[in-house]
Amino acid sequence: MARDECNQRLASAPRLALLGLALFAAVPGRADDDTLTVLSWGGAYERAQQAALFSPYTAATGTPIEVAQYDGGLEGLRRAVAEDEVSWDLIDMTRSEAMAACAEGLLEPLSPALLAPAPDGTPPEEDFLPDSFGRCAITHSIFATVVAYRRDAFPGTRPDSIEDLFDQQRFPGPRALQRTPAVNLEWALLSYRVPHEELYGLLSTRRGLDLALARLDKLEEIHWWEAGDTPPQLLAEGEVAMASGYNGRFFDAMVNRGAPIEILWDGQVQEHETWAIPRGAPHPEAARDFLRFATTTERLADLSRHIPYGPARRSAAVRVTTHPDSGVDMRLHIPTHPLNAERALAKDEVWYARTLGRMRDYFEAWLATREAQ
Amino acid sequence: MGQYGPLVHLGATLGSLGAQLLRLGRSDDNITIACGVAAAIATAFNAPLAGIVFAHEVVLRHYALRAFAPVAAAALVGYVIATNVLERGALFHVVDTAVPRPWEFVAFLAIGGLGALVAGAYMHAILGVTRLAGTLTLAPSLRPALAGALLGLTALWVPDILGMGQETLRFATIAGAFGSAELLLVLVLKIAATGLCLGMGFSGGVFSPALVIGTLFGALCGSLVGQLSGAPQETFVFYAVCGMVAVTSPVIGAPLTSLLIVFELTGSYALTTAALASVTLASPIAAQLFGRSLFDIQLERRGLDLSAGRGRAVLRTTPVAEHLTDDCVTLHPQTPVAEAVTTLCRARHGEGYLVDERGRYRGCVSLADLEAARESTAGPARVDEVATLARPVLQPDTSLWDAMAELQDVTGEALPVVDPAADDAFRGVVFESSIARAYLAHSDELSREEHGTG
Numbered sequence: 001m002a003r004d005e006c007n008q009r010l011a012s013a014p015r016l017a018l019l020g021l022a023l024f025a026a027v028p029g030r031a032d033d034d035t036l037t038v039l040s041w042g043g044a045y046e047r048a049q050q051a052a053l054f055s056p057y058t059a060a061t062g063t064p065i066e067v068a069q070y071d072g073g074l075e076g077l078r079r080a081v082a083e084d085e086v087s088w089d090l091i092d093m094t095r096s097e098a099m100a101a102c103a104e105g106l107l108e109p110l111s112p113a114l115l116a117p118a119p120d121g122t123p124p125e126e127d128f129l130p131d132s133f134g135r136c137a138i139t140h141s142i143f144a145t146v147v148a149y150r151r152d153a154f155p156g157t158r159p160d161s162i163e164d165l166f167d168q169q170r171f172p173g174p175r176a177l178q179r180t181p182a183v184n185l186e187w188a189l190l191s192y193r194v195p196h197e198e199l200y201g202l203l204s205t206r207r208g209l210d211l212a213l214a215r216l217d218k219l220e221e222i223h224w225w226e227a228g229d230t231p232p233q234l235l236a237e238g239e240v241a242m243a244s245g246y247n248g249r250f251f252d253a254m255v256n257r258g259a260p261i262e263i264l265w266d267g268q269v270q271e272h273e274t275w276a277i278p279r280g281a282p283h284p285e286a287a288r289d290f291l292r293f294a295t296t297t298e299r300l301a302d303l304s305r306h307i308p309y310g311p312a313r314r315s316a317a318v319r320v321t322t323h324p325d326s327g328v329d330m331r332l333h334i335p336t337h338p339l340n341a342e343r344a345l346a347k348d349e350v351w352y353a354r355t356l357g358r359m360r361d362y363f364e365a366w367l368a369t370r371e372a373q
Numbered sequence: 374m375g376q377y378g379p380l381v382h383l384g385a386t387l388g389s390l391g392a393q394l395l396r397l398g399r400s401d402d403n404i405t406i407a408c409g410v411a412a413a414i415a416t417a418f419n420a421p422l423a424g425i426v427f428a429h430e431v432v433l434r435h436y437a438l439r440a441f442a443p444v445a446a447a448a449l450v451g452y453v454i455a456t457n458v459l460e461r462g463a464l465f466h467v468v469d470t471a472v473p474r475p476w477e478f479v480a481f482l483a484i485g486g487l488g489a490l491v492a493g494a495y496m497h498a499i500l501g502v503t504r505l506a507g508t509l510t511l512a513p514s515l516r517p518a519l520a521g522a523l524l525g526l527t528a529l530w531v532p533d534i535l536g537m538g539q540e541t542l543r544f545a546t547i548a549g550a551f552g553s554a555e556l557l558l559v560l561v562l563k564i565a566a567t568g569l570c571l572g573m574g575f576s577g578g579v580f581s582p583a584l585v586i587g588t589l590f591g592a593l594c595g596s597l598v599g600q601l602s603g604a605p606q607e608t609f610v611f612y613a614v615c616g617m618v619a620v621t622s623p624v625i626g627a628p629l630t631s632l633l634i635v636f637e638l639t640g641s642y643a644l645t646t647a648a649l650a651s652v653t654l655a656s657p658i659a660a661q662l663f664g665r666s667l668f669d670i671q672l673e674r675r676g677l678d679l680s681a682g683r684g685r686a687v688l689r690t691t692p693v694a695e696h697l698t699d700d701c702v703t704l705h706p707q708t709p710v711a712e713a714v715t716t717l718c719r720a721r722h723g724e725g726y727l728v729d730e731r732g733r734y735r736g737c738v739s740l741a742d743l744e745a746a747r748e749s750t751a752g753p754a755r756v757d758e759v760a761t762l763a764r765p766v767l768q769p770d771t772s773l774w775d776a777m778a779e780l781q782d783v784t785g786e787a788l789p790v791v792d793p794a795a796d797d798a799f800r801g802v803v804f805e806s807s808i809a810r811a812y813l814a815h816s817d818e819l820s821r822e823e824h825g826t827g
Contacts, residue, residue, distance in 0.1 A: 205540050
């Protein structure tokens, strides 16, 4: 039964995608009155959404979808809401930004009641992963910040724990890390074998922060990256031996571009990616309809075939199959797969909402003294 | 300062209050107190088994089936509320750790022995400052203020000694979070600060500081062992936990409870086994050197000796005056011997008690001696000239236990009770047989309490 469904979907997905693309090409950039506008992240991610969500939706309902790109951040939304000129119907946001936007009143409240049940009738409340429903945002995928390394950098051995990121004796070579306190501080403290449950509590103390920064300080050569596609590039070019980055980008480099890199899943930091409807959206009802469609088990499982993010629904996670182009089994590449998630850390977004400013100050001050030396 | 002491006290108070509302007897009152204590521990640590064992180990001090069910039920309710309603995080967590190598158990044993000494230092710091505080000319209400000022000044320099010490405890279980010298400094200052504050009259428990002190001590041992052996510190948390148990268990006088807290908090059997090695040495050493627990030492200083179990303590606190009777013959010292003989014979008593006109007790004479005096012509004519019997006297507050001890050297029918506070006034007598009967009845009741099933 389940296999039949899969086969059917395998057969129909490319056709739907083609149809969607054809429809899309027919109305380039023209915003009809009933056109839905979605704000998303561009690149490989947008291509995956196009194939798994936007085109099938247009094919099913006839409503065209137009996509606008952004790189995160709330400034644009803040300005649009203030000037009452919101042009987007839906925004794909990280949960931490959605929480902040919701607190500022920039988003419409959303009820989990609008979500579809799983194919076997399981209600969404039981099917979605814990903490998927915010007041204004609904999680659709889980992405992860992970460490990746060059397969040829450490002959005869390979890193198997997050502690190895800081062990330049056993695993020599430069590192690339994101220029932000987030994730780096978590990993630094985890390398002391701090239990996950106590991590953010101890990071809130002066001693914990000092320990974390001291660990980072021990690293001899750090390339600081800011754009998400830098770390796979640095690894592929052999500039660094280990780098932090988003798991989707590393997958892209590995599978689509054949870069000789491997992901270290230990210590991966998971974050939620959500759908939200901005306040003053032109088509709030159609946006809700799309949200229901885009978070069905079938669509979420299909999205994970195109980009290795963990579906927020348990029923979707078990239906993930192979990458449409390469035939790679996608289940092994999504962060929420039990093998990968064994020692995963859930990013504490509430904690960051309270402390990010101060953490950034400490981090930048440390960075300044490090660079002065 | 600890939060658990006040919590346990509150639990015990509620238990006792419940017993009073239900008008229960002393024995049932003990069980309701134990229930309150068990529930408090189970709730505070998310550790129902530790709660049950603590109530038996420290409060009841015996294991009776009749107490088990209510205590277990109380602990269970506390646990369910703690996990479902309060959702407090656990005191500390451990990551999956390596299994210690065999030789490390020797180190854990040694930590036990040394931990007993640290526990002794901690207890004596508290007791010493308490004694010292009593001799200060400072008003009692100002003493905590003085301690607080000293504490605050020290904390400006070493803030880790402040508060419950939960963060300090957690960091101490992590290898590399403190240097050895830093551990030693915080350890010594924490002992000093806790002793100072509790001794000067802060309100709070001794348990949480003991946990922190023990963990610091264990961490110190762990980092020293690491430096000496050069081995990777994968088992560091074992040393910290062993130190924690080695210090805590002597302070609260509850080795099994300490072990179970470790077991229920961490769920790690390897860790509990290592802690067992430390407790094995820590408990007997501390008990020999200092006493069963800080609480027992404090109670003993107030006159309640629990070292031989609750039974002895109950006998020691039951006053013999409950069995006082005036069914005896009192004689004025000036009474002629013949008249005294007649009085005693009429009252069918073999002994008379001499009481003067001011009601003071003057001695005890036997009918046999009086009879002999009457027979002999040259003998004494008045009873105060007759030789009195060597007879110990009791006081109104003499305990049943002491009265029983006095009886060992006495053959006679009763012991007089004399009140030294009222100028040796004669209060009556307690019959030897009623002392023995009361002693037996109490022993019987205690044995029913300890071995009864219902």
